[in-house]
Amino acid sequence: MTVRAHFFASSAENPDVRAQITGVVTADRLGGTFGAAVAARSAKSVTQSAIAGYLKAWTEEDASTSVGAYQGPVKVCVGEHDPFLTEQVSRDHIMAIYPGADFESLSGAGHYPPLETPPHTAAVFNAFFGSQTI
Structure with missing residues (x-):
């Protein structure tokens, strides 16, 4: 290790x-x-x-094989200040699994957007889920 x-x-x-x-x-x-x-x-x-x-x-x-078949709405968010799960990492790995996903970099946030920028994060998700029909 x-x-x-x-x-x-x-x-x-x-x-x-x-x-x-x-x-x-x-x-x-x-x-x-x-x-x-x-x-x-x-x-x-x-x-x-x-x-x-x-x-x-x-x-x-590697969970990609078990989640890749999902066809519903997906919102991928990354905190702009997250040094590990960066926008590029998310685009290269998560968006490869969900190419039709809605992607957003959350300004002011690092790895914990709901804790770091709660009103902004809630608004982003409310807008996304409010626009979906499932």
């Missing part, structure tokens, strides 16, 4: 690591209090095994 992988894996049991990761994926724009709050919320609401499972799914599994 690489040092980076070990660091991320340790976040399942260490809220301080989760807080550090939150800082990284928000480009450290929101300060340590934001990272600590996100870590505290996750410690209260998500089990360690769930976090470990999420990490494994995000880093080791």
Whole structure:
């Protein structure tokens, strides 16, 4: 396991690591209090095994074959300041699975748009879902 992988894996049991990761994926724009709050919320609401499972799914599994057959409406959003799930990564990987998806870069947000820019994120999704007929 690489040092980076070990660091991320340790976040399942260490809220301080989760807080550090939150800082990284928000480009450290929101300060340590934001990272600590996100870590505290996750410690209260998500089990360690769930976090470990999420990490494994995000880093080791390929869900594209199971989700690619979906034909309904898709909205792909990426925070403009997310240093990992960037616009280019999203276009190269997610839009390849859902070529007809509606894509939007969310201004002012990093990796957690609903927490970082809640009114803007809600407006984007309300507009999208309000325009859909399923």
